Amino acid sequence: MSNTQNKTYDVAVIGAGIVGSAIARKLAGYRLSVALLDAREDVGDGTSKANTAILHTGFDAKPGTLESKMVREGYHLLSEYAKQTGIPVEHTGAILVAWDDEQRDALPGLKEKAEQNGYAKTEIIDAAEIYRLLPHLGEGALAGLSVPDESIICTWTTNLALATEAVQRGTELLLRRRVASIDRVDGVTNLYTSIDRISARWVINAAGLGGDTIDQLFGYDRIHLTPRRGELLVYDKQARPLVDKIVLPVPTALGKGVLVSPTIYGNVMLGPTAEDLKDRTDTGTSESGFAFLRGKGEKIMPKLLEEEVTATYAGLRAASDYPDYLIEVDTEQQYVIAGGIRSTGLTSGIAVAEYVDELLRASGAIQLVERDNLPEPPHMPNIGEAFLRPYQDAARIAEDPAYGKIVCFCERVTAGEIRDTFSSPIPPCTLDGLRRRTRAQNGRCQGFFCGAEVNELLESRGKSVNVPADPNANVASVEVTK
Amino acid sequence: MSTNGTVLTPTVLIIGAGPSGLRAAAELAPRVSGEVLVLERESVAGGIPRHSDHPGYGIRDMGKFIDGPRYARILREQATAAGAKILTNATVTDWAGERSVNVTMPDGRVRVDARVIILATGARERPRPARLIPGDRGKGIYTTGHLQNIIHLKHGKVGKRAVIVGAELVSWSAAMSLKHVKCKTVLMTTEYPKADAYRLFSGPGKLFFGTKVATRTRVTRIIGKPNVQGVEIENIDTGERRIVDCDTVILTGDWIPDNELARAADVDIDPVSKSPIVDAALRTNKSGIFAIGNMLHPVDTADVAALDGAAVAEHVVSYLRGDRPAGAPLSLTADAPFRWVAPALLRQHDPAPPRRRLLLWSDTYVPFPEVVLRQNGTVIARKRLWWPAAPGRVFRVPSSLLSQINWNDGAVTIGLAK
Structure with a gap:
């Protein structure tokens, strides 16, 4: 060779x-x-x-x-x-929530362990404080440990x-x-x-x-190494007001358990599962995984389950002996x-x-x-989501109207951002690659509105970006549609 | 020159240039002083009919039987001819005040302050994640909207063998689009005991498309990556599962309103349909904010959506004159087998709802249903209808039933006679 x-x-x-x-x-x-x-x-x-x-x-x-x-x-x-x-990065902080006596009794040990790990800012908090910080948490939390820098x-x-x-x-x-x-x-x-x-x-x-x-x-x-599959449910951005901290379970012998967390893209995530597999490529999701997560979610934050699921993921992590x-x-x-x-x-x-x-x-x-x-x-x-994005950036749109042309409506990804990825040092070559660079098509409609347009931009490597030639044509004229 | 910092001040702002928004614009532009502005995030106004390239549009609102793209074009032309201004590529991103929004468009970031805002943002089909269908993430899984965008707007292709999930009106629309690109529909599945579309389709349609419909069937897994190779389906009654070979999966129906702006404005939302709750005059609970079209009744046909737009005009004119609804409204809620009803707020002196119809969604098929209104558990009105209540399409009930309401009494429910 x-x-x-x-x-x-x-x-x-x-x-x-x-x-x-x-x-x-x-x-x-x-x-x-x-x-x-x-x-x-x-x-x-x-x-x-x-x-x-x-x-x-x-x-x-x-x-x-x-x-x-x-x-x-x-x-x-x-x-x-x-x-x-x-x-x-968003410094949301995390709260470990104890749902039973055994978990509550484990909190002082976790605090001590954190200190041994050089982290001294955890605090044990009571149920009232937990519900003050997490008003939509499900019933039955007994106590918690706050970790302000997660x-x-x-x-x-x-x-x-x-x-x-x-x-x-x-x-x-x-x-x-x-x-x-x-x-x-x-x-x-x-x-x-x-x-x-x-x-x-x-x-x-x-x-x-x-x-x-x-x-x-x-x-x-x-x-x-054993591939350990973790399935995640990502909820609609409309769920984001329900939770602004990472809600962690108290770790048990069985692993870290299921968490509820805001995501950096403005959604809320529920997961992961932990399932050891043999196939190192099996990133499919499963009926049992979804049922398990919904069961956990029902307890941790029942209101979350009333919202739409925007995405489901399964990732493989390396569990090691x-x-x-x-x-x-x-x-x-x-x-x-x-x-x-x-x-x-x-x-x-x-x-x-x-x-x-x-x-x-x-x-x-x-x-x-x-x-x-x-x-x-x-x-x-x-x-x-928490920082200025091109679609919100008046100065940037004024310089280049492509940043004012929203292609992916749900995630508000502009034609300019998609185009830019193709001239970046590591351009995307698949739809997933484009999604990871821009969020295009990661939103609630999953392509209902923008799928065909995003695909065309991918196939033309950003060259099909089409914005009105005269940036003022829209506002100045009465009718711009054909 | 940039338009950044510009504030547009139309009298009426309509968000969404689908059938309902365009029709509202056409009706309102001659009737209000000042501007009627329609904002559309797509690059061409017209909404979903733009990419529904088959006949069946314009029946109730135009007295025509035309295809979707032509229907959309007529709506655009009528709105423009009436003097409404349509801006495309213009996405309303958030609220800047009670009747004020921020907008992103290639011209810049602008604010729009209006006296009335009409939400006409429509609905979309739930995609695969929202339906929690597990399995592989292969290429070849689309909603009808996605499919028709590919085929009719981008002239693209899909696979050769499709399974359509759903057997309602929109599912047959998907089948027509697939036929157009020579993709064979090998199976349609529905969880209901009957295929739900109009009679036109259930017999001749099946012959025309050569498609089998598997009733009482749900998809339990999508198999294959990087491309779809099949779906696993389950008979809901027997639990029996089997795999159907296909390279394309079309997820149809299962509509969810595009309610994001409504929710962001704290408009009351129906917990089941997730639609904004309106009264018969299409007012939300927020003063000066109206809602129309398939966001309210996900989804009825485009002509019915457009007729909401026709109906809202006089209510908007009345609002602009200073008229406000009087008295506390009664709520109208749906009893099983109905899932939701619109409008869901009733007032004694309100006008009739659009087309003098209450719109409902049924979970079961009921031939010749006898619909009843109940107040405090007592039947106050009943009416037998000669058309069925069928899952998968909106069930329309004459609003004359409402005349029996005792306005001094409590909440009203709508259901079937026992």
Whole structure:
């Protein structure tokens, strides 16, 4: 199989999810040639796209673990990065709600655990305070723990910002390449992908749900991943006034349980389920999953169920038999694994990249010389509901009428925003990719009104944007319709 | 020059240029001083008939039998000829005051302050997530609106074998569109025991389209990705499930009003239909805000929606003269098998509702129904109708029943004789 890239990279990062993109971005800041590979057609199309999109403080991590440290550090790093790049974040805070005596009795332990994790701002609150903060919560809450810094964030923009900056720093993004086998010759690892051969001196495994498979190609047998399906129901924006904080269950032996949370796009989310599967591609939703979620929702916030469901999602996260993040350097094979990174990877991704950098530096096996003249971080288009969007931005519409032409009515996505994605460093190539960049067709009508128009824009790669030639034609004339 | 910061001040603002909004504009423009402005978020006014490329439009309001695009064109021309101003590509995004809205259009972000606002935003079909149909997220799943946009406005294609979910009027409209692009409808499913569309379709229609209708059937799963490969259907009575091969799924009917602006204005909403609650004069509970069309009765035919627009004109003129409704209204609610009724607010001195009809939605098929009004549990009026109450289409009842209401008594319900 040919080496179509015809070169040997210093580093190949496998997986363009949040962790892989963060690592590529970090390493591309050195005088290194970096390739970022992904099996799919787009960045962030695996576990990174379908999580609960919460920026975690790490209050409930297992103290002393690498995960605890990474999430704690990642919270601050990502918060800072979000400010620089315009990733939307809302500091809503969270409340863990105890519905029975056992859960109530667990709250002091959770508070203590939060303190061991370096987070001191949790507070135990009584039922009256809970209902003051969450007036639409279902009956029967006994007590709660407030976590004021838990936040909601746009996971799609986070992934895209990191990958975009990696590319702007010179990383070559190589999509549609599933690594099937490897060999290592004279200090160079050849990755045989579904379409070509990629050669690199160092390989970083950030393959998410495929991390164990890649690890085995390097001769290891230390981690086994199970796809854990999480189904989510996303409720109509009209439900948003019901809840402005993340409502968390008290974690039990069975996992973190079902939460109700506002989303950064102005909806309300109910989920996820947790179901271990065998098929690593089964992102279908299920009857039992919907029934389970509706049952939970009935108790947590019955009024939520009176609203329409705008979207249903199923995401796969990597459940691992390894008790912590597994981040290690193998200097002999020039191979690094960043594996076992569960749904907390959204928060921790940048910290994981910093940690990989530290390990590499400590190994002394690779020269890390900072590049001069790094480009500024990208400024990402805002798709967060709480911040100014192009359709609301009078000055921007005045400059370019395409930002005043709303194509997706439900999500108020303009022709200008859709057009812009196609000239961005990482343009979308599928409808889902366009949805993650703009929110187009993610709304309540799911394409009833705009589906055909959005598809035409996708197929013409934004060139079918059609706004009236004379921007004042509409207001000035009496009749503009044909 | 930009229009940013511009404030438009029409006398009447109509939001939505579908049949009801355009007809209201045509009626009002000659009758009010000042401007009648219609805002339409689509690039062409006319609403859903624009992409319903088959005959059957204009029967009750125009005395014609024409296709949807032509019907839409006539409505546009009539509104314009009457002097109404129509702005397209203009989306009302939020309220700026009691009768004031913010609008985004390519010309800029403008505010519109009006003396009267008429909401005519219509309805849409529930898409797959709102129906909670599980399974894969393959390509090839559409609502009728989406399908007809693809076929009739963008001249695009869909697959070759379709399953249509629903067997009501709009479902046959979808079947016609599919036939137009040579996509075979292999099955229509309905949860009801009968296919619900008009007689025209139930016999000859089936022959014409060669389509089977599976009654008492629901879709339990959509299978296949990246493209749809089939649906799993269940017989509701036996629980038996089987898989039907198809590459296209059309989700029809199951209408939900586009009520976002109404709710954002705190207009009272019917808990079942989710429509704004209006009285016979099509007033909402917010002074100077009216609602018309299929947002109120999701959904009746386009001509009936347009006739709401005709009816609202005199009520708007009366409002502009300073007339206000007198007295507290009585509520009218629907008893099973009816799901909702519109209008749902009654006043002694209100005029008759549009077309002198109460509009209802029935969950079961009832031939020759005897409709009764009850007040305090006592039957106060009854009427046997020679047309059936059928699920999947609006059931129309003469409003003359209302003449028996005792205005000093309590709430009124409408149902069937026991």
